[in-house]
Amino acid sequence: MPAIQSPATEEVHPDVALVARAKEGDTAAFEQLVRQYERQIFRVAQHITQNREDAEDITQDAFLKAYEKLDQFQGNSKFSTWLVRIAVNESLMRLRKRKTSKTVSMDEDVQTDEGSIPRDFAEWRPNPEQQYNQAELADILRKTIQGLPPGFRTVFTLRDVENLSTEETAEALGLSVPAVKSRLLRARLQLRERLSRYFRQKQEGQPA
């Protein structure tokens, strides 16, 4: 095994050992993986479905699926990316079930450029944090992201809220890297436009 002797050029992710132990039937190792990612998976599910009860169910189902399919995990991607992918699929399925007449997929609603062309050119002054208290701010941010089509919301959530890389986001969503980039740009611009309503600098003489 010459690989062990060679200088470590690439750090091995600590999950690799945990996953290997979990595959051997070590439930404590699996439980540690659950602890590491249960909050992230819950947040992702809640962002996509916008529903707390659904997010709880999805989190449980996603880990159960991961547990059952652990043997199929090849280690080509990070364990966390694989897990997020399962959770995203469960979440989209849940959305589809809720709106029985309408299909929901990563491709829906993303053909249009509506809202991605900047129209509001006011600076945000003072900063959003200075204009609103934390609870108000969180409320505005939640309402605004809820208005995005699922295909944009999901990309923005993984990339900018959960800090996955562009490549990881592509993998988790089954999209190409260019598709992720194009959606991310439009999601960011749409959010900017919508947030400008709240955060734009108030004009002289106008009550704040």
Place this chain on the structure above:
Amino acid sequence: MNCTDLLSHLSDYFDDQLTTELREEISEHTAGCQHCRVVLNTTHQTIEVYKGNELYEVSPGLRERLHSAIMAKCLAKK
């Protein structure tokens, strides 16, 4: 570089994926174009405000409940 070009590079700009030349072209353009300067600033603020605020906090109680439910389901499958 015109306004449309700038817009198409915006995401790569924030993700630090641009060449030095392109970054400089963007700086040059925004120095003379107020609209693009605002779009650049406020898009940056958009990303930052979402990064900086946890929207769906998982309380310790919820986490415990979730965790127990997950482990119960998985162990039942053993």
